[in-house]
Amino acid sequence: MQYPEAIAKLIDSYMKLPGIGSKSATRLAFYTIDMDEKTVKEFSDSLLQAKKDLHYCSICGNITDTDPCEICRDTSRNQQEILVVEQPKDIMALEKMDDYHGLYHVLHGVLSPMDGKGPEDLNIAPLIKRLQHSDVNEVIIATNASPEGEATAMYLARLIKPAGIKVTRLAHGLSVGSDIEYADEMTLQRAVEGRQEM
Numbered sequence: 530m531q532y533p534e535a536i537a538k539l540i541d542s543y544m545k546l547p548g549i550g551s552k553s554a555t556r557l558a559f560y561t562i563d564m565d566e567k568t569v570k571e572f573s574d575s576l577l578q579a580k581k582d583l584h585y586c587s588i589c590g591n592i593t594d595t596d597p598c599e600i601c602r603d604t605s606r607n608q609q610e611i612l613v614v615e616q617p618k619d620i621m622a623l624e625k626m627d628d629y630h631g632l633y634h635v636l637h638g639v640l641s642p643m644d645g646k647g648p649e650d651l652n653i654a655p656l657i658k659r660l661q662h663s664d665v666n667e668v669i670i671a672t673n674a675s676p677e678g679e680a681t682a683m684y685l686a687r688l689i690k691p692a693g694i695k696v697t698r699l700a701h702g703l704s705v706g707s708d709i710e711y712a713d714e715m716t717l718q719r720a721v722e723g724r725q726e727m
Contacts, residue, residue, distance in 0.1 A: 539562075702720025
């Protein structure tokens with residue numbers, strides 16, 4: 530038995546979201562149908578509003594409803610540090626920590642030749658231009674510890690270091706509460722390399 534066309538379209542729409550397979554999409558579609566009309570309207574309005582009002586900051590690439598974004602406009606932040614992240618959501622995670630008070634730059638992905646993503650597909654050229662016209666003396670690279678994230682970090686370091694700007698990388702290693710015996714070799718290697726003096 531096939532679903533009515535309206536449900537099938539709704540399932541297909543949910544399947545376009547990352548990490549949503551057919552079972553989850555079907556569950557979400559039926560959940561949506563059971564919602565009252567006011568809630569569905571609020572949900573659809575919030576989707577349209579976000580799509581209409583949100584865009585990327587012209588300076589750092591963060592998602593914002595103003596341009597430049599709130600972080601780039603904040604003159605109390607350390608203007609000599611830029612922390613480079615893969616996605617806007619990474620900024621939110623770092624800001625929750627309330628320990629970093631410099632600027633950011635969002636790459637919108639990582640180098641991935643297998644997926645056809647090269648330097649021209651990332652927000653790298655604006656970063657280099659930004660560095661040329663600023664007093665930044667340190668770039669902190671905070672890409673994920675994946676092979677693509679590592680390759681992106683090394684590529685950026687090779688581009689930035691000749692300008693005399695210090696390039697650092699966030700330490701990777703053992704997470705709090707983890708046992709050494711269960712850690713893989715790469716994690717242990719990073720933990721040893723990222724060790725700090727006590």
